[in-house]
Amino acid sequence: MDTVIEPTAGQNERRPVKVTVTVNNQPVILPSRELTGLEIKQAAIAQGVPIDTGFQLSVKRGNGRYEVVDDDEQIRVHPNQEFLAVPPDDNS
Amino acid sequence: MARRPVNPPAEGWSLTIPHRLWTELSAHLFPFGGGAVLLAGHAEGARGPRLLAYDLITATNDTAYIPGEYGHRALAPSFVRDAAVRARDESAAYLAVHAHGGLDRVRFSSVDTASHERGYPALRQITGQTVGGLVFTPHAAAGDLWLADGSRTPLAETVIPGGNLLRLRPCPVTATPAGPGHDRQARLLGDVGQATLNRLRVAVVGLGGVGSILVEELARLGVGTLVLIDDDTVEATNLPRLVAAGKDDIGQLKTDLAARNAQRANPRIRLIPKATRVEHPEALNELALCDWIFLAADSASARHWVNATVQQFLIPGVQVGVKIPVDSAGCVGQIHTATRIMLPGDGCLWCNRLIDSTQLAIDMHPKAERDAARYVPGVPVPSVITLNTLAAAEALNHFVLAATGLHDDDHDHAAVIHRPRTRQRDLQDPRQDANCRWCTPAGRLGRGDSGSVVQTATL
Numbered sequence: 001m002d003t004v005i006e007p008t009a010g011q012n013e014r015r016p017v018k019v020t021v022t023v024n025n026q027p028v029i030l031p032s033r034e035l036t037g038l039e040i041k042q043a044a045i046a047q048g049v050p051i052d053t054g055f056q057l058s059v060k061r062g063n064g065r066y067e068v069v070d071d072d073e074q075i076r077v078h079p080n081q082e083f084l085a086v087p088p089d090d091n092s
Numbered sequence: 093m094a095r096r097p098v099n100p101p102a103e104g105w106s107l108t109i110p111h112r113l114w115t116e117l118s119a120h121l122f123p124f125g126g127g128a129v130l131l132a133g134h135a136e137g138a139r140g141p142r143l144l145a146y147d148l149i150t151a152t153n154d155t156a157y158i159p160g161e162y163g164h165r166a167l168a169p170s171f172v173r174d175a176a177v178r179a180r181d182e183s184a185a186y187l188a189v190h191a192h193g194g195l196d197r198v199r200f201s202s203v204d205t206a207s208h209e210r211g212y213p214a215l216r217q218i219t220g221q222t223v224g225g226l227v228f229t230p231h232a233a234a235g236d237l238w239l240a241d242g243s244r245t246p247l248a249e250t251v252i253p254g255g256n257l258l259r260l261r262p263c264p265v266t267a268t269p270a271g272p273g274h275d276r277q278a279r280l281l282g283d284v285g286q287a288t289l290n291r292l293r294v295a296v297v298g299l300g301g302v303g304s305i306l307v308e309e310l311a312r313l314g315v316g317t318l319v320l321i322d323d324d325t326v327e328a329t330n331l332p333r334l335v336a337a338g339k340d341d342i343g344q345l346k347t348d349l350a351a352r353n354a355q356r357a358n359p360r361i362r363l364i365p366k367a368t369r370v371e372h373p374e375a376l377n378e379l380a381l382c383d384w385i386f387l388a389a390d391s392a393s394a395r396h397w398v399n400a401t402v403q404q405f406l407i408p409g410v411q412v413g414v415k416i417p418v419d420s421a422g423c424v425g426q427i428h429t430a431t432r433i434m435l436p437g438d439g440c441l442w443c444n445r446l447i448d449s450t451q452l453a454i455d456m457h458p459k460a461e462r463d464a465a466r467y468v469p470g471v472p473v474p475s476v477i478t479l480n481t482l483a484a485a486e487a488l489n490h491f492v493l494a495a496t497g498l499h500d501d502d503h504d505h506a507a508v509i510h511r512p513r514t515r516q517r518d519l520q521d522p523r524q525d526a527n528c529r530w531c532t533p534a535g536r537l538g539r540g541d542s543g544s545v546v547q548t549a550t551l
Contacts, residue, residue: 024426025514050417050425050426054448056444056445056446058520060518064519065506065518065519065520065521066509066518066519066520066521067520067521067523068439068444068445068520068521068522068523069523070445070523071445073523084509084518084520086415086426086428086430086509087415087417088445088446088447088448089390089415089448089451090390090413090414090415090428090429090430091390091413091414091415091416091473091475092298092300092301092302092303092388092389092390092412092413092414092480092483
């Protein structure tokens with residue numbers, strides 16, 4: 001579910017945009033279409049997804065595969081886009 | 093495209109080319125032909141000396157790759173000069189590359205050989221390094237190496253670690269039939285595939301829950317040599333997760349248990365146990381001689397040193413791990429298993445933020461200092477043999493299919509992330525920093541013995 005408010009004709013400023021994505025199958029509302037990996041993790045944490053900013057974030061691409069997104073890497077998100085966040089310190 | 097021949101590892105000089113470099117070189121060489129120079133580091137290998145390609149200098153047709161005076165085409169003298177100067181300045185081997193027609197077989201023409209004899213003595217003097225010529229088809233490679241010591245030798249094989257672990261030779265190998273013990277397996281892998289496993293030298297770093305499964309199955313698969321690295325001993329709490337462990341093993345080295353299991357599974361196996369941490373020079377030296385590394389240890393230091401070895405010595409591998417988050421109230425979070433392909437020249441563990449620099453700094457101190465530096469005493473993490481098996485199986489299947497050329501896609505080396513609670517299995521493509529000091533030519537990629545990992549790796 002997403003709410004996209006497009007500017008009307010003649011408007012000089014874009015109104016805020018909210019895009020709903022999922023992080024680890026949980027819905028997360030993002031405040032912009034372009035965010036960094038860190039900002040996406042921070043939004044997910046603020047909305048109760050049990051991850052922390054040290055987790056490794058990946059975004060699901062059109063080919064069905066995930067691609068790692070770095071903290072300072074800016075990506076364009078779209079509604080219902082799927083993200084995966086896993087702790088980097090798995091055990092053996 | 094016809095299926096590529098599978099060639100077992102060869103004795104003698106080899107060249108390893110990271111798959112990204114090979115992709116770039118292939119696009120330049122095939123189908124219309126082109127010229128290039130590879131720069132390569134050097135390292136000792138289990139079956140002979142290794143050349144480790146780390147950078148490619150392509151010759152532009154009609155300016156740097158021009159009609160030849162003696163043969164069809166030749167590298168322009170100014171291009172050769174500049175590449176030779178780089179080889180000299182970087183203490184790298186200079187390897188001139190071109191392509192021939194054909195598919196599974198290749199050899200130098202008399203014109204090629206004459207040009208080597210005319211030019212390489214001088215190039216060897218200029219560079220002070222090994223120089224040589226390589227000729228490729230899409231499925232075959234031959235090389236004529238003029239060594240720094242004044243001798244001359246053929247290149248036995250060219251190795252390209254990607255989604256498949258390709259081994260190119262001048263002509264395909266015919267293997268002897270696999271023994272009856274591996275008959276059923278060889279019906280999938282082929283006799284040459286089974287012979288490949290028999291000649292491989294594989295390391296398992298970390299012999300705990302995941303590592304013990306890896307060792308058992310690698311031995312039963314018929315892998316020729318196993319390097320076993322772990323400085324830990326067996327505890328009572330390990331017994332449910334260590335293959336074939338019993339109460340009598342408590343207090344014994346994990347390397348001893350792993351060696352016993354491997355020997356029982358395959359009496360002909362060669363074992364090199366190292367009961368040390370992986371950063372110990374003895375362990376690193378053994379790792380650098382391997383064809384493949386399984387990383388089944390979870391410390392930051394193990395990740396760092398194995399990652400460094402993969403990139404500096406161009407040895408492919410897999411990192412395997414399991415995460416079971418359980419909070420203090422007993423709530424179970426998202427369980428995941430990770431099987432991450434570690435390819436030379438590809439986004440490494442540092443690029444993918446899988447090594448914690450703070451933990452690494454702590455790990456590199458003596459044990460007493462490490463314990464003191466951790467504010468919170470270590471709490472045992474959850475560990476379940478079935479989840480370890482899931483991660484190990486992904487890693488082992490990737491290894492077997494890659495080593496025997498059975499993956500559909502040479503370029504596919506995505507990590508596999510399982511989330512068992514939601515029954516999801518996903519592929520994850522790694523990222524790479526443009527100038528990573530480990531996995532790019534700007535860093536240690538392919539530099540081999542020009543500075544051993546032990547001496548040059550800095551935190």
